[in-house]
Amino acid sequence: MPYVNIRIAGSLTREQKQKIAEEVTDTLERIANKPRSYTVISFDEMPYENWAFAGELLDNN
Template sequence: MPYVNVQITKGATKSQKAEIVKGITNSLVRVLGKKPEHTHIVIQEIEEQDWGFAGLLTDEWKKQQSA
């Protein structure tokens, strides 16, 4: 029973999340022969201020990139 935990920053639409779930499930079926009905995928959305990147919180990093 595959269990996949996907962590992303907040902002993905329901449609985008559905596409992620479908794509990961299809990959597990194709590559490992896993059954879709036994595959569990959890998407956790993290606030940008709670995610670090390049030594900065992601919201601060994005501000620097747009400046």
């Protein structure tokens, strides 16, 4: 029952999400023996301003 939450700065196209979902599901099947039909993935697309690294918001960079 893997649940994978992918949080990124910015947005992804539908096509990118579909391809990432396929690959991550495949990785968990091949490496961890988790059947495809058990894997749930969610994407959180967040503004750069809502991320900080080393104390600086990402939209500073």
